[in-house]
Structures are given as C-alpha cells and as structure tokens.
Amino acid sequence: MLTSRVPAAVDGLLTALRAAPGLDGVAVVDGPPSVNLTARKYVFVGWQPGGDIAVSLAQTFNSAGARTRDETFQIAGYIEARTGDKDMQARRREVFAILGEIETALRATNDVPDAPTLGGAVLWAHLTAGDLSQAQAEGSVAGLAFTVTCQARI
Structure with missing residues (x-):
C-alpha cells in the first residue's frame, strides 16, 4: 500500500529541474553537497544549510x-x-534568476501540462518560501533556501 507520495515527488522535482532549459549549466543535486564542489551554480533538492530536514510532511x-x-x-x-x-x-541576481527558473519548471505549459504535478506524483506543487543569505569569502557567495510545497492524495 502506498504510504506517501514524498519519494515520487522528490524524484519528479529532480527530473523537472534537470530537464529545465533555463537551468542548463546549473548543477542539480539530490540531497546535501558532497566534497570537492567545483561548479559555480547549484540547486540542492532535499537539503538546506544548517537543516537536517529534507522533507516535512503531514497526513489527514x-x-x-x-x-x-x-x-x-x-x-x-x-x-x-x-x-x-x-x-x-x-x-x-543569479540565485533569484535560478529561483525563477524553478518556478517556471513548476508551472503548467502547453508543452508540459503536468509540470505542477511533478509528473503525476502530486495534485500540485508550488514555491512557497525563500530566505536569502550572502557572504564574502574568497569571493562572493549568495544562497537562497527555498521550499516547494506539495499536496497529494494517497
């Protein structure tokens, strides 16, 4: 029996972001970062700095x-x-441009009508929160923690 749509939704989000043309050149990572990060632009799905929670869920x-x-x-x-x-x-500007591409990847279009459903994993998904951080350390770094909220029926 299906107990949660979380695994399928995370997989669907990763698939959508990796296929998004506006994210070409951005490394889309499943989970937390590993060592030896060499890219200059990243999207981590299921991880935020300082947080141990990848996904928070509730059912009724x-x-x-x-x-x-x-x-x-x-x-x-x-x-x-x-x-x-x-x-x-x-x-x-770069992190907010990437956020805009994530939001675009979650919107239905004629070419991708099921985008908000993450490939049928959920009823809908959308961006609902974000927190910007900035640092100067051997160059400039901007980070944007974001949340994708999903609704599903199981």
Missing part, C-alpha cells in the same frame, strides 16, 4: 470511511551561486 483522512488520505509536504531546497570576485549584486 480525506473523508469519512478512511479510504484515502490527504498529504501535504514541504521539500527543502537551496540555490547557491559563487565566484572569485566581490560582485554580490551579480550573485544575488
């Missing part, structure tokens, strides 16, 4: 009879742009 019965359940969950994500210069404005 859909109606009397306990035949189906509604599931709401939030997938943690993090965008990072870095370079060796001190141009913080450019890094900030």
Whole structure:
C-alpha cells in the first residue's frame, strides 16, 4: 500500500529541474553537497544549510470511511551561486534568476501540462518560501533556501 507520495515527488522535482532549459549549466543535486564542489551554480533538492530536514510532511483522512488520505509536504531546497570576485549584486541576481527558473519548471505549459504535478506524483506543487543569505569569502557567495510545497492524495 502506498504510504506517501514524498519519494515520487522528490524524484519528479529532480527530473523537472534537470530537464529545465533555463537551468542548463546549473548543477542539480539530490540531497546535501558532497566534497570537492567545483561548479559555480547549484540547486540542492532535499537539503538546506544548517537543516537536517529534507522533507516535512503531514497526513489527514480525506473523508469519512478512511479510504484515502490527504498529504501535504514541504521539500527543502537551496540555490547557491559563487565566484572569485566581490560582485554580490551579480550573485544575488543569479540565485533569484535560478529561483525563477524553478518556478517556471513548476508551472503548467502547453508543452508540459503536468509540470505542477511533478509528473503525476502530486495534485500540485508550488514555491512557497525563500530566505536569502550572502557572504564574502574568497569571493562572493549568495544562497537562497527555498521550499516547494506539495499536496497529494494517497
């Protein structure tokens, strides 16, 4: 019996982001970073700095009879742009441009009508939160923690 749509939704989000033409050149990573990061732009799905929670979920019965359940969950994500210069404005613009591409990947279009469903994994998914961080350390780094909220029926 299916107990959660979380695994399928995370997989669907990764698939959508890796296929998004606007994210060409951005490394889309499943989970936390590993060592030896060499790219300058990243999207981490299921991870945010300082957080141990990849996905937070809650379930309730859909109606009397306990035949189906509604599931709401939030997938943690993090965008990072870095370079060796001190141009913080450019890094900030980069992370928000990447966030815009993520939002675009979650919107239905004629070419991808099931985009908000993450390939049929959920009823809908959308961006719901974000937190910008910035640092100057051997260059400029901007990070944007974001949340994709999903609604599913199991």
